[in-house]
Every structure is written in C-alpha cells, then in structure tokens.
Amino acid sequence: MSYPINKSYALSGSQGDSRIASKNYIIIHDTGNDNNKGSNSAGNEASYMKGHWQAAYTHFIVDDKNIFQVGEPGYVAWGALDANPYSPMQVELAHVDSQARFNESYKRYIWLIRKYATKYGIPLTLDGAGTGVKTHQWVTNNYGGDHVDPYGYLAKWGISKSQLAHDIKYGLSGSESTTAKPSKPKKAEYFNWTPYKIYAKKQVAAYAKASQVGSGKNVKKIYKPKAVMEVAKLEGHRFKLIDGTYVTANKDYVNNLYYLPKSKIKQVRSVAAKGSGRYDDIKFNHKNAHFPKGTYFDIVKVMPYGKASRFLLANGDYISANKLVNKIVK
Numbered sequence: 001m002s003y004p005i006n007k008s009y010a011l012s013g014s015q016g017d018s019r020i021a022s023k024n025y026i027i028i029h030d031t032g033n034d035n036n037k038g039s040n041s042a043g044n045e046a047s048y049m050k051g052h053w054q055a056a057y058t059h060f061i062v063d064d065k066n067i068f069q070v071g072e073p074g075y076v077a078w079g080a081l082d083a084n085p086y087s088p089m090q091v092e093l094a095h096v097d098s099q100a101r102f103n104e105s106y107k108r109y110i111w112l113i114r115k116y117a118t119k120y121g122i123p124l125t126l127d128g129a130g131t132g133v134k135t136h137q138w139v140t141n142n143y144g145g146d147h148v149d150p151y152g153y154l155a156k157w158g159i160s161k162s163q164l165a166h167d168i169k170y171g172l173s174g175s176e177s178t179t180a181k182p183s184k185p186k187k188a189e190y191f192n193w194t195p196y197k198i199y200a201k202k203q204v205a206a207y208a209k210a211s212q213v214g215s216g217k218n219v220k221k222i223y224k225p226k227a228v229m230e231v232a233k234l235e236g237h238r239f240k241l242i243d244g245t246y247v248t249a250n251k252d253y254v255n256n257l258y259y260l261p262k263s264k265i266k267q268v269r270s271v272a273a274k275g276s277g278r279y280d281d282i283k284f285n286h287k288n289a290h291f292p293k294g295t296y297f298d299i300v301k302v303m304p305y306g307k308a309s310r311f312l313l314a315n316g317d318y319i320s321a322n323k324l325v326n327k328i329v330k
C-alpha cells in the first residue's frame with residue numbers, strides 16, 4: 001500500500017529553513033483547526049502554510065484524499081519550537097467532518113509516519129525516551145511550549161494513545177489490519193507494596209496531586225530513565241515521593257531500586273558507567289577494590305541492609321545490590 005504525495009504547495013528552494021535536521025524525531029500534529037474540516041481541508045491548510053511559511057510550517061499535511069508536502073523532508077521545519085532542529089519530518093493531520101473521512105486520513109497519516117521513520121532510521125515508538133515518533137504533546141513536556149496535539153483530536157474519532165502507538169509500530173495497511181491480530185494492549189501491573197527507592201524505567205512525570213498522575217497537567221518534575229526517587233508511601237496506583245509529589249506505581253514505568261533480600265540471585269554484572277566498589281563490611285565503610293563496568297560477581301546471598309540491601313560475595317565481601325549498579329545475570 002502506497003499513497004501519492006502532492007507537491008502543489010511545496011516550498012521552493014529559496015523558501016523555508018535551510019538547515020538539515022537531526023534525525024531524532026518524527027513529530028506528529030493535528031491542525032487543531034475545526035474551522036477547516038470540509039472537503040480539501042489539507043489542501044486549504046497547505047495553501048495557507050505555503051503563503052505564510054515564515055510564521056510556521058510543517059513538512060506534510062494529510063486528509064482523507066491527499067498528502068500535501070510543504071517543507072522539504074530532511075530539512076528543519078517550524079512546527080514545534082525548540083524541537084524543530086531534531087525533526088526531519090513533521091506532519092499535520094487536517095481536521096475532517098466524518099468518521100469515514102477520518103479513517104481514510106488516519107491511514108495516510110500512519111503510512112506517512114512509518115515511511116519517514118523508516119527512511120531516517122527513527123524507531124517506531126511513540127513518546128518514549130530517546131529518539132522515536134513524538135507527539136506535539138511530548139515535545140511540550142520535554143522542550144516547552146503549550147501545544148498538546150494530537151491526542152485530543154484522535155480520541156474524538158476513537159483512537160486512543162495505545163492504539164496510536166500500536167498502529168505506528170505495526171502499521172494498518174488494508175491487508176494487515178484485516179488479517180493481523182491486533183496485539184492486545186498489555187494490562188498494567190502496579191506495585192502493591194512500598195519500596196524504599198524506585199527508579200524510572202521510562203521517562204516519568206511527578207505531579208502535585210495523586211489525582212493528576214497521568215493527566216499531563218500540573219507536572220512538577222520529569223524523571224529521565226534511571227533517575228532515582230525515594231518513596232514515602234503507596235497510595236492506590238501511585239507512589240507518593242518524599243518531596244510530596246506523586247508518580248505512577250505502574251511497573252512498566254518504575255521499578256524498585258534494590259534487589260530484595262529474599263531474591264535467589266547467583267550472579268550479577270556491573271552495569272553502572274563508574275563500575276562497582278567492593279567492601280569489607282556491609283556498611284561500605286571499608287572499600288577494598290573497584291571493578292569496571294562489565295565485571296561479573298558470583299553472589300552468595302542478598303543481605304538486608306536498612307531499607308536497602310547488599311550482595312554478599314563468597315569471600316565475605318559486599319557489593320551494591322542497587323539494580324542500576326549491579327544487575328542480575330542469573
């Protein structure tokens with residue numbers, strides 16, 4: 001399945017930003033313009049962008065009938081403020097006025113996103129850490145700004161965030177969508193106990209109130225992957241942190257930092273960039289050696305240490321049982 005690209009409104013060589021974009025993100029938008037949702041809504045937007053490119057423009061605008069190119073893919077476009085230099089392709093989904101038209105426009109949108117992500121070696125992951133396909137909402141969360149598209153518009157036509165992520169990853173060309181079994185979104189698993197410390201597996205937002213977790217509103221702090229947080233208590237599906245903010249207790253997003261004393265662990269490997277120290281005592285008062293990243297240690301036992309834990313080695317020495325320092329091999 002392939003769709004033609006209409007270049008009627010493509011910028012000329014002397015128009016648009018002349019910088020080559022870093023190939024980090026495909027940035028996806030909707031036009032947010034319900035005043036233009038009749039037939040040829042993408043053409044109307046593209047025509048306007050071509051005439052006003054000095055204010056803002058993206059690379060593509062899609063509706064149910066057409067894919068219009070405005071900015072030259074590979075070069076910087078002006079649709080997402082500070083993230084623009086990192087995006088060789090930004091696409092707008094033009095508004096439409098019926099479910100049937102939406103379905104057609106969405107097929108083209110997904111097809112185009114996947115085509116250019118593949119072309120530029122950008123992962124087909126939605127709003128995760130690192131490179132990948134990013135919504136304007138993600139850009140706002142990570143680079144600032146105030147746009148939150150396109151989740152609201154997609155939701156109006158029945159496309160959830162998890163459906164969008166699935167479709168970007170697997171595509172939905174005619175044959176695939178009818179024959180491929182849609183993979184069921186995994187049911188979220190939450191902590192039912194309170195670890196001393198946790199770390200972010202993906203980017204995690206901390207909120208002022210428990211009820212705001214996941215809303216994108218009133219974010220107090222963003223924790224990058226591997227960032228460590230100290231937990232005050234578990235409240236339902238949320239952790240209250242010691243600074244009073246709340247994060248999700250979803251195990252896809254956070255994990256307990258220390259291996260638990262009851263764990264059966266035979267071998268670990270040093271995974272921190274700075275390597276791992278080895279100590280005479282469980283309190284880590286007397287360091288007797290330091291080992292580089294990649295070193296394997298055979299473990300006798302996981303020992304409790306305060307609210308945390310340590311690994312006991314066969315020679316009676318101790319190393320860290322922090323998962324970000326020494327990770328289980330077997």
Ligand SMILES: [Zn+2]
Pocket residue numbers: 028029030079136147149
């Ligand atoms: Zn946008």
